[in-house]
Amino acid sequence: MSIISVKNIHKIYNEKTVPVHALQGVDLEIEVGEFTAIVGPSGSGKTTLLNIIGGLDRPNQGKVRLADTGLEDLNDNQLIDFRKNNIGFIFQAYNLIPVLTAQENVEFVMLLQNRPKDEMEKRAVDLLKSVGLEDKLNQRPSQLSGGQQQRVAVARALASKPKFVLADEPTANLDSKSTADLLDIMARLNKEENITFVFSTHDSRVIERARRVVNMIDGKIESDEQQAV
């Protein structure tokens, strides 16, 4: 069953001045439980595609359906609500809330969903345990390493019980050990809890671990291959 369905997507930047065709007719279907890497060189359109799938940007043309919802039917506020309840985000620069502790960062998304306090606390602690940060619950981001911060970001992305997780170059700022640890965690969550992960990356260490690799060049999908891990 497709959880992400993208049809004939076009995205043009600077339409009125110097048009840049970032995406040129992209079609993509992603099933529940996939562990997919969207790869390609800089400027190939992988981040733009991820932004459109994540409802952070709107295409100039084409349709995006996420979990049976057409994003073009949603206004800005509905889109924010949709993201809150359906999509987990992991950003390249971690982007945690610097004034909150690791646990509070994870709880924050659930707070936006108006979950009960007890449930928020329990789930935040469980998630941080599952990413190996049970001893860092009360640390603020500035007291954590880059790898630890990105693991908090993974826990935060899963906190809202999203239908899928989008990760934009999640390992770009991490060393080899942290990258390996992070990929282990995400692969385990994917395998054990059937969580759908979609990455954009040009990191070979991530590409090696992906079960499906979508290769983009110049705003088009050049190849789309399953691979054995």
Add this chain to the structure above:
Amino acid sequence: MLLKIAWRNIWRSKLRSFVVIGSIAIGVWSLVFLLSFSRGMIMTYIEKAIENQTSHIQVHNPDFINADVEANELEKAPYNFIQDVTKVKEVLASDPKVEAFAMRSYAHQTFVGVAGKTGVANVYGINPIQEKAVTNIHSLVIEGDYFEKDKKNQILISASQAEKYNIGLRKKVVLSFTDKNGNPTKVAFRVCGIYDTKNQLQDQFNVYVRQKDLNRVLGLGEESHEIAVLVNDVDGVDGIQENLSALLPSQLVRVYDQISPEIELFNVQIQLSTFIFTFIFMLGLIFGIINTMLMAVLERMRELGMLMAIGMNKAKVFKMITLETLLLGLISAPIGMLIGTLSVGYFKRVGLDLSNFSKGMQKFGMSEIVYPESSGDMYITFGIAVLITAILGSLYPAFKAISLRPVEAIRKI
């Protein structure tokens, strides 16, 4: 959690927050002090006016004050004395809230002649003993005495009149009256004492003689034009006035601010200057807040973009920025008020000596030592003003924050 984030966000840039908090606190403090100072100055004036002349309440025959109220023009005529004065005295004597009262006669705009020099004076005919219990003019005698010798036609003049007419003790002053039959009459009085209230407006016109001397000249018997009343508790003066008015329906009973229009003027001035100062303060403050909060928003664009990306709606982002600004105001306003209260309290105790500047002020009856006086209303006004300013100042930065597009904001470095 939103409050927690807002609170912690304030302390991310401690120096910047301290600068804003400090500037709001200093602004509030200076407002509290400045307005307490002018209030203190005016209150001292009012107190002095009450002590020296006006007293708390005055009773008149309504016709005595044939007032064109719009023009504040009070025409007083000698034949409009208080009717049924015995009843008035009884009512006043039986009211426990009345401390003392003094009977007065009055001759308005009387011609004064002294050794070829002429002028105009308001002549008060007083009962020296009664008057001593109500006003403190007796204690302001700087030369001679306060009607101590039981001689006929004695007069108490002010130091400024003595200087103007170039006369001293025991000199003769000729006053020209119109008696109750309309006949002009001239009477010589001898200076028994010279007083100085330091209020030149009052001193240049007021002279005091014994009531029995003035009544004789005006052709009156035991009648009085005015009864000055001192009450136990000035805060209850309006209630006492109402009570006396009800008991004495044929008399005009007025409290001090109705008697002296300048007191009402000063009250209006306090309110107006509070409004103007507060407005200027808010105007200055609002730009400081906009600047600070805009910096805070622009520095955190990526974070705000992330918050919106993960599902924080615009209303919550707006609320968070507004809360941060409000918290800054809620921290700084009490600090300013506290410093204000302490400094007002200190100077209220020791007084602020303005003797170097007080010559001009004395002409208008202002004291050379000012005791600042704050009021609860003042604090409420400033508290509300700071909060309104904080909310207004947060609007532009908050709109700026919610107009960010997450996809662009996240990419900002």
